[in-house]
Amino acid sequence: MAVILVIEDKESMAQMLSQALQAEGHQVIVARDGREGLQKFKESKLDIIVSDLKLPHKSGLEILEAIKEHNPLIPVILMTAYGTIETAVKAVKEGAYDFITKPFDPDHLIHLINKALEKQRLVTENLILREEFAKHLKLPKIIGKSPKMLEVVEKVQKVAASHTTVLLLGESGTGKELFARAVHYLSPRKEEAFVAINCAAIPRDLLESELFGHERGAFTGAVARKMGKFELADKGTIFLDEIGDLDLALQAKLLRVLEGEEFMRVGGTVKIKVDDRVVAATNKDLQAAIAQKLFREDLYYRLAIFPVTIPPLRERADDIPALVEHFVNYYCKELKKELKNFSPASMELLVRHPWTGNVRELQNCIERAVILTDGPVISPEHLGLRVKELAEAGLADLPMEGSLQDVSSMATQFAESRMIRKVMKETGGNKTKAAEILKVSYKTMLTKIKDYGIENP
Ligand SMILES: Nc1ncnc2c1ncn2[C@@H]1O[C@H](COP(=O)(O)OP(=O)(O)OP(=O)(O)O)[C@@H](O)[C@H]1O
Ligand SMILES: [Mg+2]
Structure with missing residues (x-):
């Protein structure tokens, strides 16, 4: 099932489309003009947008531009009458997924939508695949039947099903990353993305944009808009590895995001809201870091809702x-x-x-x-x-x-x-x-x- 926004000013057409798409099992949100369309786009989590090209308040092209500005991955299908085909072709060049000429058979639109969703799924997957993820698509086997290990496994199994933030603690090489993947693959989010980021491996200047994304031109070298890991992990799990190495300014931004606030890409003006399950890990002593004022206490409590300590092998x-x-x-x-x-x-x-x-x-x-x-x-x-x-x-x-x-x-x-x-x-x-x-x-x-x-x- 997908969530589809239909922007169409003609009542009968909007109703017909709603019914046809709902019959396919999709959830449909209808907007009756461009302004309302953008409003609904911003406040809902959508998978695809079907918009008329000629609309009151804002044209389909303007809508397309605004949407692509906010989320370059979401497919937009435009509906056009005969007279506006040229505009529609232009729209496809500017990033619309496709257009469909009125009058059309709803089945034709449904076919287009399915194709777009499939393509979008591949694009998202590919993006994530390209990120460090390719090697371990599936959960590797966790070996260990010692009582201490069984305790950890049981804890992880219990917490996985929820949305709760998990903090994995343990010396280097104990299996924190392995267990982070376990939390994801044992959770209802397992079909969605697992996106890992190592906070210690990325220079501070780049880390903010890696986490939250950036707009084109946000800094020298930002030649294109880039989605951050938080956006890539939307609906899935983000793994913040070596969280103890995050600097204080980013700790503050992270805390706000963890508290459910919206964030902006670096150099951006649009607020973004995501639904990520957070798993963090560190081999540092966070209590000591708090005492040294290197780690925010409030962030610690936000992360340590469910701490799991992996015992050293010895x-x-x-x-x-x-x-x-x-x-x-x-x-x-x-x-x-x-x-x-x-x-x-x-x-x-x-x-x-x-x-x-x-x-x-x-x-x-x-x-x-x-x-x-x-x-x-x-x-x-x-x-x-x-x-x-x-x-x-x-x-x-x-x-x-x-x-x-x-x-x-x-x-x-x-x-x-x-x-x-x-x-x-x-x-x-x-x-x-x-x-x-x-x-x-x-x-x-x-x-x-x-x-x-x-x-x-
Ligand atoms: N119980 C286990 N069964 C099988 N393999 C394991 C187990 N624990 C760890 N490993 C393997 O050991 C290696 C190190 O584990 P991992 O990367 O998860 O450790 P880590 O705690 O994240 O280490 P670091 O703090 O150095 O990043 C990985 O190749 C992992 O697959
Ligand atoms: Mg690790």
Whole structure:
């Protein structure tokens, strides 16, 4: 169903069109002259406009111009009598979708409308596709069955159905963007656009126009009108990533928009109202930013209606094996390599690693390992984890992060790898002797040597 504005001064014609379009399941709004037409255009959310060319107060051409000024994407179909065909042709050149000559069969108009709607849908989709979106049209799989992860998933599932603003918090690489998409694809808006914008990646001067759009000539380089992300995400979801990096002036404008106020494109005079579901994310401590007067408290409360914190990977090590399996399958397929397994030692290393870069770091590690491994088994040296570097470093360099268990496991690995290196050197690389000295089995010795990437001295 589409919402159609019909601007037609002749009562009988307006009625006939209304009935025909309503019979097709569309919602019809009728205006009886140009001025009323523009008024209704501004106050309603429309999908298409059908306007007579000759109208009291404002002509169809003037209406077309005003509409295109406001929303260049909305299709306008003009109805024309014989005498005005030339004007209609001119109108198409100026951006009207098409024209239809009176008298006409309503079915012909309906056909035109359907075509226009289909084209408009493609244009909108394409616009969004071109924006950073192409890669992940669908929701990627969310892996994780640890209690902490299940809690997050359940929260997201519950909030998705509503219109509520969601604030995703968590360290870098924990999956904030993934969950932002989940909110959208689990919501009734899933057929509409999901538009992401990274507030930290765009220079401040450009960010306002990226968010809210700009008019032609608004600044040097603004050669054409551009819709902002808020307009592109209309009826869908806008994902404001790295919201903690937004500067104070834009925070103020954003707050007004979130409170339902209209906004103007940069350099614009027309007020725009959109219906966006907002999901925001940050890895910053917003409370601290508020204390430092870098983040507006009122905006924080507006965003944090429903906060969801994604726990760091080291707090849900149970999820690691499943994530590893998921990524190894993915990369073996993508890199066209035979499917690989992990040696028990490398899996253990993966599970115990503190993963300060969270799932993203794990993902990169697996990708690298798949590239580096020629055979069917991935062993510790393919993982390139920090244990090896640490062996060369001092105890003071051990990262003080993660749980107590993480820290002590790192310290153990550190001490073991130092000790094995020392003994291997003393024995001239004799593994049997080294095992004897260290009081471990020969097999354990071999595993550890591999794990810690110790070459023969
Ligand atoms: N639970 C999960 N299951 C599967 N893949 C995941 C999971 N969590 C994260 N990923 C993957 O890890 C990578 C990083 O996730 P994402 O980009 O969502 O993190 P982020 O929190 O937005 O990070 P940053 O703060 O650095 O932007 C992505 O490729 C994502 O698909
Ligand atoms: Mg992110």
